[in-house]
Amino acid sequence: MYYIGIDLGGTNMKAALVNEACEIVAKKSIPTVAEHSAEELVRDMAHLSLDVVAEAGVAAADVKAVGIGIPGSVNSEAGVIIYTCNLPFRNTNIRKIFREVFDVPVFIGNDADCAALGEAFAGASKDCRHSMMITLGTGVGGGIIIDKKIYSGFNGIGGELGHMVIVYDGAPCGCGRKGCWEAYSSATGLIRMTGEAMDAHPESLMWKLCSRDNVSGKTAFQAEAKGDAAAAEVVDKYVSYLACGISNIINIFQPEVLCIGGGVSKEGDNLLKRLVPKVEKECYNRDVEKTRICIATLGNDAGLIGAAMLGS
Ligand SMILES: [Zn+2]
Structure with a gap:
């Protein structure tokens, strides 16, 4: 099984396909389109996820979950982006929109929290x-x-x-x-x-x-x-x-x-x-x-x- 991690930035959004050993097996980055609405950005992330899976030659069904690091406040249980400083998300429930493009469990977290979790799984504090x-x-x-x-x-x-x-x-x-x-x-x-x-x-x-x-x-x-x-x-x-x-x-x-x-x-x-x-x-x-x-x-x-x- 694989997981997808997304880093949503103000300039670029990156997606990585990660295996169960927490190793990145494929990575892809596209610009974050400033004119796009919150909904469009969620769809961009879902398409980017499908692209990274396709490029790695992995079946979409082998992806267990997608997680997204957000530069802002999130309610991770509800899957709601409460607020972002430089992006148009305001109380945006992203699960439904994402799953219309790529039907997979979706999790969100604050980006600094995600970095700390990454180090805890695979880095300095593993x-x-x-x-x-x-x-x-x-x-x-x-x-x-x-x-x-x-x-x-x-x-x-x-x-x-x-x-x-x-x-x-x-x-x-x-x-x-x-x-x-x-x-x-x-x-x-x-x-x-x-x-x-x-x-x-x-x-x-x-x-x-x-x-x-x-x-x-x-x-x-x-x-x-x-x-x-x-x-x-x-x-x-x-x-x-x-x-x-x-x-x-x-x-x-x-x-x-x-x-x-x-x-x-x-x-x-x-x-x-x-x-x-x-x-x-x-x-x-x-x-x-x-x-x-x-x-x-x-x-x-x-x-x-x-x-x-x-x-x-
Ligand atoms: Zn302060």
Whole structure:
């Protein structure tokens, strides 16, 4: 038997055919048509699923379920997409529409949750029952996995780890609150802090790496590696905020593994060697086995594999 995982993004929708060993055996991607209605997008996903099955030479009847990772709020039990930011879904019940094209059980989940589930089945946390994933990108995404299942609260929208306040009355966040972890530990937060440090330090090497308009999440890390003091301060501040949020999460959930994905995670060991000692200092876990903090291993495939496993 096979499963299909779909990653619905604002630019592209991807579908993967996944076998029972959680391996991707075929993959296909098409643009997400901006002019399409919610119903049309659901049909596009169903046709894409049939295409990936056909290209792999597998019979549609051998597909046990389709799972879809949605960039927004979902009611997974009812199969309803409650809300998406950049796509036209509003309380859309997608099962009926999907099954008119491809009659197969359909499951949905939030995309960050699906990535965490993918890592739990086939990636960094595949040997653990309880694990978590955070994604450091434009925002801070989070997924809580308990007993190899997504935990998302009674209404399906829990697990928004990025919107935990770590600085009371701090920097404004897109959600309307101030001082959210996301405002400090996302790549966006890192870029803001890097820019502020550049303004305060005209002598910094960071000015040689980029202009004020094209600061990236790598700028401070690159300048720090070359010995720049202002950049080292940015990196230390950024990692301290990150450690604060991670320690809060570990103190509450004590997952066996907490893996980190997203753009900033590409710093790899360079990030971990600064982060882990700070977290160990802040965590309430003396004399017990400690959460292992590591970099996620599946990259963009995590969301596809996790979505596929929604139906397992
Ligand atoms: Zn927020």
